[in-house]
Amino acid sequence: MAEAPLILWFRRDLRLADNPMLAEAAATGRPLIPVFILDPETEALGAAPKWRLGLGIEAFAAALERAGSRLILRRGPALEVLVALAGETGASGVHWSRLCEPSWRKRDEGVKAGLRQAGIDAESHAGHTIFEPWEVETGQGGFYRVYTPFWKAVKDRPVAAALSAPKTLGVAGSWPRSEKLADWDLGRAMNRGAAVVVPHAVVGEAAASDRLARFLDEAIDRYKDERDRPAAPVTSGLSENLTYGEISSRTVWHAGLRARAEGRAGAEKFLQELVWREFAWHLLYHTPEIASRNWRQDWDAFPWRRDNKDAERWRQGMTGEPFVDAAMRELFVTGTMHNRARLIAGSYLTKHLLTHWRVGQAWFEDCLIDWDPASNALGWQWVAGSGPDASPYFRIFNPETQAEKFDPDGAYRSRFVAELSGNPGRDALSYFEAVPQGWGLAPDQCYPRPVVGLAEGRERALAAYGQRNG
Structure with missing residues (x-):
């Protein structure tokens, strides 16, 4: 049994460096069989996240090949695949990195129980977040509901150093059968949009490391003062790579700490934003309902509109509000959206259009290549006012004044809204090349009139808020 192979089940940890699961398994010296499983939970991903995951799998498989190993691809329910693979290879154990999204967590609990029942060791490891969600507790022993105390609780907490990539990976005597990634057709739902988005994707562990280095060299000093300007190239872009585990949050954390120790101007703010991601996963673990219903139950009676024609214009980037439309078109062209733009677009949908935040959440889940279930849920509930530590409902972002403040020269709006530019x-x-043809959109069309006047939309939202509290 000492020489029996170990199966390494990769999911959102597509990297060699600072991968606790991989490091511990490699240290045993036993043969290792890396596997990625296209199970029903992974099949359920939205169009853009699934397509981007395919790119990440391809890059990670190539990295394993360079390290003398390989990635086995199998399709089917995770427990069935793992038990069958253990039977084929004589593997005595399965290792993986923990994930706390509710459906993934339920799957993993079932897999662990099923493997052990079959006489196969099953071990899960940290690695997706800096701090495991249950490790950070209030003085009373509960979980944090507000970000600022959470930040204060973790900002000086010791964090183990990031691990180097293993020098060697144990190789199986013979490799089991692997499916072909191309046969999975993970980009099918992207249709023609994939060709537009692919130049903007930064894929794989090496590219993620370079991205971090470039941010530290060129942008972090401007980060605090300019991060809210969507036309300014000062954000790290690492949300995409953190989503698929192409770089560890611990690696990014220590890089931020070093920058802070060097007196870099934006380092503290950058660390705070990284901890916002931690806070989101902390909440998703302790209150999984945040992903599917109002975190504040008193919001259940709020007169949200379900999906509607106005929301469709929002999805199309045709609201007649240039800042909002630029944000929605950026999403189609790049697969991402600047954080300030997300706030403006989210506020407009939930407040000016009185549309349920879950409509926006679902659209982002389908369109973001950096889709993160915890951050997406918390972000939407924050901007809508229904979540923990939320923006007050009466804080209604005005797209015009926000544009004057954060896009004063119109560079962001003209970059993505063709109708606003003579050239x-x-x-x-590219936006018109990416969107569904059924939308019937073209760059020579007239820019639409606003769906709703900003003053009118604000008053309508405040009136609804007043009725809720009446």
Whole structure:
């Protein structure tokens, strides 16, 4: 049994460096069989996240090949696949990195129980977050509901150093059968949008490491003052790579700490934003309902509109509000959206259009290549006012004044909204190449009139809020 192989089940940890599961398994010296499983939970991903995951799998498989190993691909329910693979290879154990999204967590609990019942060791490891969600407790022993106390609780907490990639990976005597990634067709739902988004994706562990280094060299000093300007190239972009585990949050944390020790101006704010991601996973673990219903139950009676024609114009980037439309078109062209733009677009949908935050949550889940279930849920509930530590409902972002403050020269709006420019650039035109043809959109169309006047929408939202509290 000492020489029996170990199966390494990779999911959102597509990296060699600072991968606790991989490091511990490699240290045993036993043969290792890396596997990625296209199970029903993974099949359920939205169009853009599933497509981007496929790119990540391809890059990780190539990295394993360079390290003398390989990635086995199998399709089917995770427990069935793992038991069958253990039977084929004589593997005595399965290791994986923990994930706390509710459906993934339920799957993993069932897999662990099923493997042990079959006489196969099953071990889960940390690695997706800096702090395991249950490790950070209030003075009373509960979980944190507000971000600022959470930040204060973790900002000086010791964090183990990031692990180097294993020098060697034990190789199985013979490799089991593997399916072909191309046969999975993970980008099928992206249709023609994939060709537009792919130049904007930064894929794989090496690219993620380079991205972090470039941010530290070129942008972190401007980060605090300019991070809310969507046309300014000062954000790290690492949310995409953190989503698929192409870089560890611990690696990014220590890089931020070093920058802070060096006196870099934006380092503290950057660390705070990284901890916002931690806070989101902390909440998702302790209150999984945040992903599917109002975290504040008193919001259940609020007169949210379900999906509607106005929401469709929002999805299309055709609301007649340039800042909002630029945000929605950025999403189609790049697969991401600047954080300030997410706040503006989210506020407009939930407040000016009085549309349920879950409509926006579902759209982002389908369109974001950096989709993160915890951050997406917390972000939408924050901007809608229904979540923990939420923006007050009466804080209604005005797209016009926000544009004046954060896009004063109109660079962001003109980059993505072709109708606002006499000579639209590549990104503005690419939008029309990416969207569904059934929308019937073209760059020579007239820019639409606003769905609702900003003052009118604000008053309507405040009136609804007043009735809720009446």
